[in-house]
Amino acid sequence: MKITIIGGGIGGLTTAIALQQKGIEVEIFEAASEFREVGAGITLAINSMQIYKRMGMLEKIQSHGNKLDGFQITDNKLNILSYVDISDLEKKYKVGNVAIHRAKLQEVLLNELQACPIHLGKKLIKLHQKDGNVHLEFEDGTFHQTKVLIGADGIHSAVRRSIFPNSKERHAKQICWRGITDFDLGEGYHYIAREAWGIGRRIGIVPIAPGKVYWYACLSYKHSAKEIDNERLSDLFSRFHPLASDIISSTKKENIITAELGDLELIPEWHKGNVCLLGDAAHATTPNMGQGANQAIESAWILSECLKGENDIKKAYAQYQKIRQPKATMVVKKSWGIGKIAHMSNPLLAKIRNLLFSMTPDTLAKKQLKKLFDLND
Ligand SMILES: Cc1cc2nc3c(=O)[nH]c(=O)nc-3n(C[C@H](O)[C@H](O)[C@H](O)COP(=O)(O)OP(=O)(O)OC[C@H]3O[C@@H](n4cnc5c(N)ncnc54)[C@H](O)[C@@H]3O)c2cc1C
Numbered sequence: 001m002k003i004t005i006i007g008g009g010i011g012g013l014t015t016a017i018a019l020q021q022k023g024i025e026v027e028i029f030e031a032a033s034e035f036r037e038v039g040a041g042i043t044l045a046i047n048s049m050q051i052y053k054r055m056g057m058l059e060k061i062q063s064h065g066n067k068l069d070g071f072q073i074t075d076n077k078l079n080i081l082s083y084v085d086i087s088d089l090e091k092k093y094k095v096g097n098v099a100i101h102r103a104k105l106q107e108v109l110l111n112e113l114q115a116c117p118i119h120l121g122k123k124l125i126k127l128h129q130k131d132g133n134v135h136l137e138f139e140d141g142t143f144h145q146t147k148v149l150i151g152a153d154g155i156h157s158a159v160r161r162s163i164f165p166n167s168k169e170r171h172a173k174q175i176c177w178r179g180i181t182d183f184d185l186g187e188g189y190h191y192i193a194r195e196a197w198g199i200g201r202r203i204g205i206v207p208i209a210p211g212k213v214y215w216y217a218c219l220s221y222k223h224s225a226k227e228i229d230n231e232r233l234s235d236l237f238s239r240f241h242p243l244a245s246d247i248i249s250s251t252k253k254e255n256i257i258t259a260e261l262g263d264l265e266l267i268p269e270w271h272k273g274n275v276c277l278l279g280d281a282a283h284a285t286t287p288n289m290g291q292g293a294n295q296a297i298e299s300a301w302i303l304s305e306c307l308k309g310e311n312d313i314k315k316a317y318a319q320y321q322k323i324r325q326p327k328a329t330m331v332v333k334k335s336w337g338i339g340k341i342a343h344m345s346n347p348l349l350a351k352i353r354n355l356l357f358s359m360t361p362d363t364l365a366k367k368q369l370k371k372l373f374d375l376n377d
Pocket of ligand 1: 006007008009010011012029030031032041042043044122123124125152153154155156157158159176178216259261278279280281285287290291292293294295296
């Protein structure tokens with residue numbers, strides 16, 4: 001059996017490696033003409049790090065990333081509202097949270113792939129299924145035929161649109177800027193991720209290597225992102241602690257990435273015929289829990305387990321969905337809610353929110369984290 005994967009992002013590459021490790025042949029079709037460096041960081045949490053440990057990649061990822069001991073939610077002046085120290089969870093699961101440059105993670109994944117045809121510059125336009133075959137049509141006018149297809153082509157998935165044309169993306173009405181900069185956060189902050197909540201906006205500060213900081217800054221808008229004047233981005237966050245604007249100002253403008261945040265309205269089915277969806281294509285979530293890629297990695301592992309030694313593809317797909325859908329759905333729903341809380345635009349409500357957060361015991365947060373970190377199998 002040879003499996004065709006559309007999309008060479010974190011989900012597609014991890015799936016390809018997991019399948020190869022089980023002796024299954026794979027090929028990847030990727031829209032981009034080259035694997036470019038993505039100038040942002042990402043947090044791999046204990047759930048996905050357990051998967052990468054199973055795949056024998058733990059040390060490689062750890063050596064390129066920065067282990068995080070915990071994370072803080074703060075007010076806009078960086079006064080701590082809540083702090084969750086995860087060292088006891090690290091002991092329990094025997095792995096920790098790792099923040100890493102996305103380019104480094106991509107490099108580790110590409111190096112891990114055994115000889116695998118990766119067809120770059122192949123943007124899928126549509127597909128159709130007939131007589132047990134999947135016919136693929138690419139933007140460059142070429143075609144391909146396969147028996148088994150995994151769509152790991154992200155939130156705007158062309159695979160999903162072909163099999164479930166009524167699926168819809170949801171806009172959070174938040175715009176997000178991200179960057180990486182050389183910055184010394186000072187003693188005590190090298191292993192802690194922080195998210196500072198203001199009014200209708202927030203900033204995240206995540207150390208990814210010694211002297212390197214990944215940051216993100218998100219802002220709510222009413223009607224259209226076009227209404228935001230971001231000529232001087234740091235001005236939009238001027239009510240925050242000066243550290244925040246210093247971090248933003250120290251980043252070269254051309255290295256700042258902009259994205260509109262959103263997710264995918266929950267879809268009841270993740271597969272149809274010989275085609276199956278994975279990662280953001282199936283369960284895109286807002287990044288408020290830092291779980292999109294983590295969920296894609298969990299899905300990659302489970303799908304490879306279900307496909308291993310299974311000749312009935314549809315049965316494998318159904319089993320994968322049965323195992324993975326409840327947790328991915330929980331993340332999508334919860335993350336959407338957190339985004340609303342973090343971006344409260346009423347100053348009084350934001351004050352009450354901060355007060356409530358400062359009174360919430362960290363045992364509650366840890367209970368929630370355990371649900372996230374426990375794997376499905
Ligand atoms: C601001 C922000 C911060 C985030 N932070 C985190 C975090 O800290 N932790 C975390 O776990 N997640 C985070 N995420 C989410 C995470 O980035 C995604 O969930 C993850 O990248 C999904 O991986 P994927 O492989 O499913 O999709 P993608 O990463 O979108 O990859 C899809 C791939 O398919 C290719 N492709 C697309 N269309 C086609 C086509 N038609 N034909 C062929 N190829 C195609 C693309 O070029 C791409 O290579 C964040 C997201 C955002 C926006």
